[in-house]
Amino acid sequence: MSSPIRQLLDEAAKSCPNQNEVRDNIVKSIYSSAENITSNTQYVEDKKSTDWSRKIDNILTSPIWGFPIMLALLTTVFWITIAGANVPSSMLATGLFWIEDRLTEVFMALNAPGWLRGFLVTGVYRSLAWVVSVMLPPMAIFFPIFTLLEDLGYLPRVAFNMDRFFKKAGAHGKQALTMSMGFGCNAAGIISCRIIESPRERLIAILTNNFVPCNGRFPILIALATIFIGGSVAASISSIIATLTVAGLVVFGITITLFISWLLSKTLLKGVPSSFTLELPPYRKPKIGEVIVRSILDRTIFVLTRAMIIAAPAGGIVWIMANTMVGDTSLLAAFASWLNPFAQLMGMDGFILTAFILGLPANEIVFPILIMSYISGSGMLELSSLEALRHLLVDENGWTWLTALCTMVFALCHWPCGTTLYTIQKEQHSWYWTFLAIAIPTAVGIVTCMIINLLAKGFGLV
Amino acid sequence: MKGSITLDTVPSNTFALITSINADGPTRRRLLDLGLVPGTRVEVLQRSPMGDPVAYNIRGAVIALRKEESSQVQTSR
Amino acid sequence: MGLTYQSTGITSRENFNITCISNEPVIALAGNPNTGKSTLFNALTGLRQHTGNWPGKTVLQSKGTYIYNTRKYLVVDLPGTYSLLANSVEEEVARDFICFAKPEVTIVVVDSTCMERNLNMVLQVMEITSNVIVCLNLIDEARRKKIQIDTEKLSRTLGIPVIPTAARNKEGIEELMNTTNKLISGQIKPRPNLVKYDKKLEDAILHLESKIKPLLGDELSTRWIALRLLDRDTKLISALEDFYDKHKILEMSKEVMA
Ligand SMILES: Nc1nc2c(ncn2[C@@H]2O[C@H](COP(=O)(O)OP(=O)(O)OP(=O)(O)O)[C@@H](O)[C@H]2O)c(=O)[nH]1
Numbered sequence A: 001m002s003s004p005i006r007q008l009l010d011e012a013a014k015s016c017p018n019q020n021e022v023r024d025n026i027v028k029s030i031y032s033s034a035e036n037i038t039s040n041t042q043y044v045e046d047k048k049s050t051d052w053s054r055k056i057d058n059i060l061t062s063p064i065w066g067f068p069i070m071l072a073l074l075t076t077v078f079w080i081t082i083a084g085a086n087v088p089s090s091m092l093a094t095g096l097f098w099i100e101d102r103l104t105e106v107f108m109a110l111n112a113p114g115w116l117r118g119f120l121v122t123g124v125y126r127s128l129a130w131v132v133s134v135m136l137p138p139m140a141i142f143f144p145i146f147t148l149l150e151d152l153g154y155l156p157r158v159a160f161n162m163d164r165f166f167k168k169a170g171a172h173g174k175q176a177l178t179m180s181m182g183f184g185c186n187a188a189g190i191i192s193c194r195i196i197e198s199p200r201e202r203l204i205a206i207l208t209n210n211f212v213p214c215n216g217r218f219p220i221l222i223a224l225a226t227i228f229i230g231g232s233v234a235a236s237i238s239s240i241i242a243t244l245t246v247a248g249l250v251v252f253g254i255t256i257t258l259f260i261s262w263l264l265s266k267t268l269l270k271g272v273p274s275s276f277t278l279e280l281p282p283y284r285k286p287k288i289g290e291v292i293v294r295s296i297l298d299r300t301i302f303v304l305t306r307a308m309i310i311a312a313p314a315g316g317i318v319w320i321m322a323n324t325m326v327g328d329t330s331l332l333a334a335f336a337s338w339l340n341p342f343a344q345l346m347g348m349d350g351f352i353l354t355a356f357i358l359g360l361p362a363n364e365i366v367f368p369i370l371i372m373s374y375i376s377g378s379g380m381l382e383l384s385s386l387e388a389l390r391h392l393l394v395d396e397n398g399w400t401w402l403t404a405l406c407t408m409v410f411a412l413c414h415w416p417c418g419t420t421l422y423t424i425q426k427e428q429h430s431w432y433w434t435f436l437a438i439a440i441p442t443a444v445g446i447v448t449c450m451i452i453n454l455l456a457k458g459f460g461l462v
Numbered sequence B: 001m002k003g004s005i006t007l008d009t010v011p012s013n014t015f016a017l018i019t020s021i022n023a024d025g026p027t028r029r030r031l032l033d034l035g036l037v038p039g040t041r042v043e044v045l046q047r048s049p050m051g052d053p054v055a056y057n058i059r060g061a062v063i064a065l066r067k068e069e070s071s072q073v074q075t076s077r
Numbered sequence C: 001m002g003l004t005y006q007s008t009g010i011t012s013r014e015n016f017n018i019t020c021i022s023n024e025p026v027i028a029l030a031g032n033p034n035t036g037k038s039t040l041f042n043a044l045t046g047l048r049q050h051t052g053n054w055p056g057k058t059v060l061q062s063k064g065t066y067i068y069n070t071r072k073y074l075v076v077d078l079p080g081t082y083s084l085l086a087n088s089v090e091e092e093v094a095r096d097f098i099c100f101a102k103p104e105v106t107i108v109v110v111d112s113t114c115m116e117r118n119l120n121m122v123l124q125v126m127e128i129t130s131n132v133i134v135c136l137n138l139i140d141e142a143r144r145k146k147i148q149i150d151t152e153k154l155s156r157t158l159g160i161p162v163i164p165t166a167a168r169n170k171e172g173i174e175e176l177m178n179t180t181n182k183l184i185s186g187q188i189k190p191r192p193n194l195v196k197y198d199k200k201l202e203d204a205i206l207h208l209e210s211k212i213k214p215l216l217g218d219e220l221s222t223r224w225i226a227l228r229l230l231d232r233d234t235k236l237i238s239a240l241e242d243f244y245d246k247h248k249i250l251e252m253s254k255e256v257m258a
């Protein structure tokens, strides 16, 4: 039995059998109406006015300058972020740790029990202070610059330039846009994958989004690159070297993205690239003041608040773990030493891997956790500068540049944070793909770190 | 038809007149919706650094198409 | 619990995650990608949806409210689409919303610097509903590019209100709200001049329309449905079958009541 609607459809098919012709006719009539109306109601005064967008595009997407400019812009954004964040970061740290001392005094004066002071001040407060001083300055610089580029209209040009690579990898050119969103937050990057129409290519974009370091992981890269790579050269060029390191890591992440995309489209997600159309909107002058205010108020504060909400309890829990004794070691140390052999193979140590695992709720807290677990095992009470941090890592815990490099690589390639995983599960409704979203980057991270470690040690570089 | 070539082979900075779309199904629909209806004059703009995709000025908007799509658009000069 | 808006109607808004407790009028923002829909949404509601100069920035439909002349309005920011012929998920979302959720007003946000392309969307929306307002956004950019638009004439030609705005500078927002209000209260009655197709198509449309009316009533535009049937738009047809079933049940219950 066919429904009355179906009967109507049959009737329609009978009166106009050629479907393509119907569609052509409809679209053609609509467009020619639009054309007529436009020519009757719109007057363009001087037709020859310079088309700035085209002039700019001829440079930004040119065969010679397209890629160098992209790289230069990427590096410049990082450089401004790193160089600019340095001073405010240490000022914030000084201020916040000064407050910590005062808090300690208050607790002492009140005769509060030692465990309460430890839990609240050394645990909760200190990790909050770390999150704020390490994250706030880079975010407050990075977000506005990035938003300016976005409002200017540069992102679609990146997608235009990069499309060929994505096509070769069997992926969609708009994946470049979703990756750009991932710089802010991978969960946001995952949601933006909806702009990719084909389910196959969207999944590829989702599964690889984590190879772009989000703002929660960025500070780890920045801090380590500044201390270990930048710190090993003359002060005058140290921030430039640190920048190049971070930019290099990001380029590495992009390369891995393309490689994994290619691998996926040859194996689990076989298929040919679907159709691709991308509009390149005209460049528009952003409202600079508004962009700065908005991106700091909305995005920075939002991300920071989220990080703090997670960091506070996490700090407390880590403090408890670091102070609950099992035999003669703490719970945290016991767990870390259990992981240690494996971590050593990857050029790290048990505490670092523990911090990554405990940092699952949010990557922002990985570093605070690490620092806290190191501190609780040392006599150190204060940590108010990068220099002090260097001392803690190098002199007390035996870090080398290799440790730093492997930690940076693993920060770039490991399981996505809890929020991102939740988003993937919500978007795909599939435990299978969520599991792969964990497994793929983690496997890449483990393998890469092991290779780096083996090579460095094999060649006697450390 | 003499002088009839597909859109992907039209050189940059020249114009082309759309004569027909050779695709079927969703691709045809998508191309039509973008304004690539027969009779439309399209300007070929820049190529991406690797040569593909290419940007076109289609009815006032700049739209990039991959070779796979633009090769299904028949034009005359 | 009170009656929710239109809870007795067929075109249930709940399907679109829209629950209005009172009878707040619903205003949909449609239009091509990157024309400033979210910016306009923010200007109307005071919310801060993310905006950005690239097509496809908005992937999640967002809702907000504003109050004008003591009346509350619900605004829905639809994803940007080049057309409503439903080739993609976004187009389907936007089209189903305009067609089945029946917003009191659909504001089509148009990029003034690129009228021809954008009118394509306007003309398509006009086929679905006559409660349309054209918002000529980015008018500041058009001025900068020395493009002049005769809004009076455009409004007359289309048969619907046309309001120039620069959403980012909050220019023209007041007038847009005012016009929306007038349209809802019936002070303005748009009479859209629809696209004429060629003779063969028009004949087929006419013929089908006469058969659609008895089946579906006039809650939906019969001309537009006829066009979709001729276009063999399978997605819409299955949506229509759903609609038809509900419609039949309602008709039957009316008979029983009578
Ligand atoms: N100069 C100017 N720029 C505007 C105006 N309205 C919006 N913009 C800018 O245009 C860009 C696009 O605006 P959005 O509001 O994100 O556009 P949209 O229609 O929501 O785009 P999609 O969500 O991708 O469909 C942003 O960079 C805005 O800042 C305006 O009236 N004048």
Ligand SMILES: [Mg+2]
Pocket: C037, C038, C039, C050, C051, C057, C058
């Ligand atoms: Mg939007």
